[in-house]
Amino acid sequence: SLFGGNMYSQSLDMQAYLAIRDDRFLEPLSRLDSGNPMSGPMYPSADGRWVTLAMPDTDKYWPTFAEVVGLDVADARFDSHEKRCGEGRLELMRVLDTCFRAKPGSHWKRELAEKQLPADVIEKYDYPASDPSAIENRYILNLEHPTHGAIQSLGFPIHMSGSPAQLRSLAPCVGQHSAEILQERLGYSNTRIDEFEAGRILSSEPKA
Structure with missing residues (x-):
C-alpha cells in the first residue's frame, strides 16, 4: 500500500522514532519556499504543523481553495495561473503564510478534506507509529528482545500469499x-x- 511504502521509504527515521519515541532529532530541513512545478510550498499552521499543497492546475482548484483560506477569488494579484505561479508567486506565498498561521493544523486538515482539495497536513512519525492499521498490516512489528524486552520494529511494505515476509531473527x-x-x-x-x-x-x- 502507499501507507506501508511511505513508511518503509523513511525506514531509518521511522525506526529511530520507534526506538526513542521522539522525533525532535528527525526534523527535516527547512520547508520554506519548497515549491516546484508539481507542488506548492509548505506552510506552518498555528500549532506548528505544516500544510502541503499539490495543485499544479491552479485554475481548477483556485475558486474552492481561495474560499477555504479566506481569499478573494477575484483578487487581481492572483486571478490567473500565470500570476499565481509567476509574477505574483512570492506575494501569494506571503499571503498564504499568514492565512495558514491563523488556524491549527486540525482545522486545515478538516477543511481541505471536506473540499476534496489535493492538500493535507504533514504528519509526524507518531501518526503511523500509533495507527492501528500499521500493526494490523504488519508495517510495524511488536517483538520481544532478549535484553530490552518489548520493542517495536519496522515491518514489511510488501506481502505475498505464497511466501509471506517474516522477521527470522533480531540483530x-x-x-x-x-x-x-x-x-x-x-x-x-x-x-x-x-x-x-x-x-x-x-x-x-x-x-x-
Whole structure:
C-alpha cells in the first residue's frame, strides 16, 4: 500500500522514532519556499504543523481553495495561473503564510478534506507509529528482545500469499555468539572458552 511504502521509504527515521519515541532529532530541513512545478510550498499552521499543497492546475482548484483560506477569488494579484505561479508567486506565498498561521493544523486538515482539495497536513512519525492499521498490516512489528524486552520494529511494505515476509531473527547483542563462533568456527574447546570468560577476554552473555 502507499501507507506501508511511505513508511518503509523513511525506514531509518521511522525506526529511530520507534526506538526513542521522539522525533525532535528527525526534523527535516527547512520547508520554506519548497515549491516546484508539481507542488506548492509548505506552510506552518498555528500549532506548528505544516500544510502541503499539490495543485499544479491552479485554475481548477483556485475558486474552492481561495474560499477555504479566506481569499478573494477575484483578487487581481492572483486571478490567473500565470500570476499565481509567476509574477505574483512570492506575494501569494506571503499571503498564504499568514492565512495558514491563523488556524491549527486540525482545522486545515478538516477543511481541505471536506473540499476534496489535493492538500493535507504533514504528519509526524507518531501518526503511523500509533495507527492501528500499521500493526494490523504488519508495517510495524511488536517483538520481544532478549535484553530490552518489548520493542517495536519496522515491518514489511510488501506481502505475498505464497511466501509471506517474516522477521527470522533480531540483530545479535554484543557477545551473543562469541562462544558459538570460537567453538564451531575456530575450534576452541569449552574449557578454553571458559578460561577466556574467566579472564574477561570475552563475554558470551547478551548485553544491552
